[in-house]
Amino acid sequence: MAYVSIEGLTKNFKGNPPTTAVDDLHLEIEEGEFLVLLGPSGCGKTTTLRCLAGLERPAEGRIVAGSSTVYDSARRVDVAPDKRSIGMVFQSYALWPHMTVRKNIRYPLAARHLRDKIKDGSVERIAEAVHCGGLLDRYPAQLSGGQQQRVALARGLVSEPDLVLFDEPLSNLDARLRQQVRAELHELHRTRPFTAVFVTHDQSEALSLGQRMAIMRTGTIEQIGNPREVFEHPVSDYVAEFIGMSERLELTRNGDGWSCDGQALEANGNHVPISAPAGVVRLRPDDLRLVEDLSLLRDNELGLEATVMDVSYGGRHLDVSVQLTGSDTRVNAQVSTKSSGGQLDRWATGERTVIAFELRNARYFELESSLAVAA
Known part of the structure; x- marks a missing residue:
């Protein structure tokens, strides 16, 4: 050698x-x-x-x-x-x-x-x-x-x-x-x-x-x-996509907050660490959580309203495709089938939901440079 x-x-x-x-x-x-x-x-x-x-x-x-x-x-x-x-x-x-x-x-x-x-x-x-x-x-x-x-x-x-x-x-x-x-x-x-x-x-x-x-x-x-x-x-952003962070959300600064395709991002007191006027959030499907409404967001989560478009069974998880409210943006979430509460049949096509993710699980990039920013 x-x-x-x-x-x-x-x-x-x-x-x-x-x-x-x-x-x-x-x-x-x-x-x-x-x-x-x-x-x-x-x-x-x-x-x-x-x-x-x-x-x-x-x-x-x-x-x-x-x-x-x-x-x-x-x-x-x-x-x-x-x-x-x-x-x-x-x-x-x-x-x-x-x-x-x-x-x-x-x-x-x-x-x-x-x-x-x-x-x-x-x-x-x-x-x-x-x-x-x-x-x-x-x-x-x-x-x-x-x-x-x-x-x-x-x-x-x-x-x-x-x-x-x-x-x-x-x-x-x-x-x-x-x-x-x-x-x-x-x-x-x-x-x-x-x-x-x-x-x-x-x-x-x-x-x-x-x-x-x-x-x-x-x-x-x-x-x-x-x-x-x-x-x-x-x-x-390129590296993030290739090592499994397949879910991509484009954010635009809206006053003191952020929006995604015109919908306000519910930050629940969290600070999105992007200083530029526009940015990208990258997530892995298993870092996304689905909840019934924005009131169920945890203190460390951000959320967006969406509609369930498709659900398929993946063994230990469900593959759930959702479309953000008021836009054509699709996001895919992997929801564990081990959790309680009738998870297997809870999310049906057409159901209203909220995609939630923890601030620490996401990676943030400035839109124009596509380079990472510190969380």
């Missing part, structure tokens, strides 16, 4: 119009660190990964892995992918169908002429570590999706590369398997540390796997930090 440094990385694609997929990116990855690149399609995370692997040639920048410079535009250094000490785990598994599991895992060792590692049992040890030791004599067509992904993981790690790259490796698995393999990968990194960059658009994967997570936007990093820091303190 190795320390990795990325300096001024820029990658452009020709087209009409041309696009900049990665824009002057600077990033340092500590030895043994598991870093997650998180963001929507087109934000530059996969292109960054491919530049690290040598599968894309950047226009500018420098990449150092350990003691080796693998790319430097100024010095015209561009080490070929097969000469970089990198393991890669793909979304599509990419196993050789005509080779057994044993030969698939062994392939990087044979390609790099690491015969000693083949002889010393490295293939068998890494196969056991990723729970596919009993599959070594099977072919990929005889394996389930989860088993194939474990084999792909073993192949990426067997040569003990300086850096392991993961390109959305869990997205093809069903929900149960995805959670299981994710837990196994987390434990594997804890017990056998390796430097890793993991690309995903799934915030739950990023939070559970990453020692640090970098939220990418249009080829740059919008925020980087440990998962708890990013989850609890998003620096912008």
Whole structure:
């Protein structure tokens, strides 16, 4: 495993119009660190990964892995992918169908002429570590999706590369398997540390796997930090939305108070911490509470009147879609089914309600800058 440094990385694609997929990116990855690149399609995370692997040639920048410079535009250094000490785990598994599991895992060792590692049992040890030791004599067509992904993981790690790259490796698995393999990968990194960059658009994967997570936007990093820091303190409206604060309310200052789409925000003595004339409130659906009327707001809550538009059963919660009174704004709340008072059939389509949320659970952003303000 190795320390990795990325300096001024820029990658452009020709087209009409041309696009900049990665824009002057600077990033340092500590030895043994598991870093997650998180963001929507087109934000530059996969292109960054491919530049690290040598599968894309950047226009500018420098990449150092350990003691080796693998790319430097100024010095015209561009080490070929097969000469970089990198393991890669793909979304599509990419196993050789005509080779057994044993030969698939062994392939990087044979390609790099690491015969000693083949002889010393490295293939068998890494196969056991990723729970596919009993599959070594099977072919990929005889394996389930989860088993194939474990084999792909073993192949990426067997040569003990300086850096392991993961390109959305869990997205093809069903929900149960995805959670299981994710837990196994987390434990594997804890017990056998390796430097890793993991690309995903799934915030739950990023939070559970990453020692640090970098939220990418249009080829740059919008925020980087440990998962708890990013989850609890998003620096912008963009980051807040991407780490689960999906509910968005635009507020306008109205004298000493605030309004949302023309409706006064019932602040119940609370102070909305936005100094600008307009702002944004971001919330998670499970931070919203539904009550019958404004008189039931607690001392630490803010509220808006609404109408229930749809209700669906989600097991331990109800997914309730409401529309703010006098506007087209929709908000989705997750209401616990464990609470008393006939919760399962209380909220029906057409019912009048009030959405309530605690001041401390919301995040506040100035509308024009979209940057966070202190609560």
